[in-house]
Amino acid sequence: MAVVVVTDSSSRLPAELAERWGIRVVPLHILVDGSDLRDGVDEVPDDIHERAATTAGATPTELCAAYEQALTASGGDGVVAVHISAALSGTHGAAQQAADQLGPEVVVVDSRSAAMGTGFVALAAARSASAGADLETVVSEARSAVGRGHSFIVVHRLDNLRRSGRIGRGTSWLGSALSLKPLLRIDDGKLVLAQRVRTATKAVAAMLDQVGEIAGELPVRVAVHHVANPAGAIEVADAIRDRLPSCVEPIIVTELGPVLALHVGAGAVGVALDVADSA
Incomplete structure (x- = not known):
């Protein structure tokens, strides 16, 4: 098997790239008119940026479920979770909570960025994983991409x-x-x-x-x-x-x-x- 990379929907990874590299994407949330819409899953109004809406990160429960599935898919080789900057979203904190529940086989990497700034880190990790690298090496590749x-x-x-x-x-x-x-x-x-x-x-x-x-x-x-x-x-x-x-x-x-x-x-x-x- 191979290490599996997980990111969140703020990374803006094109679907074909996520599929090609086996990257799993966890939706973030948009709260508008009493509804909780999942980014990339539910239909979101095109003019959402003009509305009185707010955003919310993925919850520890959602992330834990995603990581558990990814860990199973990896055959125990591990999971690298690359998320939007901790300074911009609570998702990183929730991700760390989820990872702590699952043990050292799940490692969270703060991209210190957003959009494809996060996506490029996830892609670097996924390319390394696809080449057969172990968990430590994939994490190292992700952290190197953060600096680039x-x-x-x-x-x-x-x-x-x-x-x-x-x-x-x-x-x-x-x-x-x-x-x-x-x-x-x-x-x-x-x-x-x-x-x-x-x-x-x-x-x-x-x-x-x-x-x-x-x-x-x-x-x-x-x-x-x-x-x-x-x-x-x-x-x-x-x-x-x-x-x-x-x-x-x-x-x-x-x-x-x-x-x-x-x-x-x-x-x-x-x-x-x-x-x-x-x-």
Whole structure:
């Protein structure tokens, strides 16, 4: 058998990649109008980011069930659970509770990221598992991928972030007051302000500059996400393709998904990178 990798739905892994690499996906939750909707399972309104909705992580019970099934499928070889940053969601804490119940054969890895920033960590682990690596090696590959990851996002408004508490109130007020289009990045698992820019066009240009500077000529995997802005995502993907001929795989372009969309709002465009080590 082989080690099995589990992640959560915020990772935005395309279904074909999850299936190809045998990655199991646990849904997170969207709470709206008295309903508890499971991301990727239940039908979620397309305009969820405009509604008075909230999000919730997977519960320890849900995660424990997923890990037990994965552990059985692994034939006892083990499970590596890669989840959204502990600084952004309670899912990591719930995952650790679940893993503690099942013993050392289940190891939780904090991706310190979100969306495909998490997905790329899960994929690195799954590729290692597919090659026949043992649990310790798969965990090591996942943690190495955490250090290679970089994620950025341009948001068109800060109302959603302010409501969700994902960025400081002072920064939100400043952005609204000056009509800025901030470039945000994930730094050690936290969403922080990378640059204040006057227009969305300039913010995207700044994001592309940072992407190019980080990747250089190194082999890189790239994902582009958006919230109700497919044209903007395609433009960003095209620009990255021109700038980074060292992309080792086709650029992934997907919606950011309802859980994360609730926090960043319509128009947002983000980029996640998995950059090869320079050594």
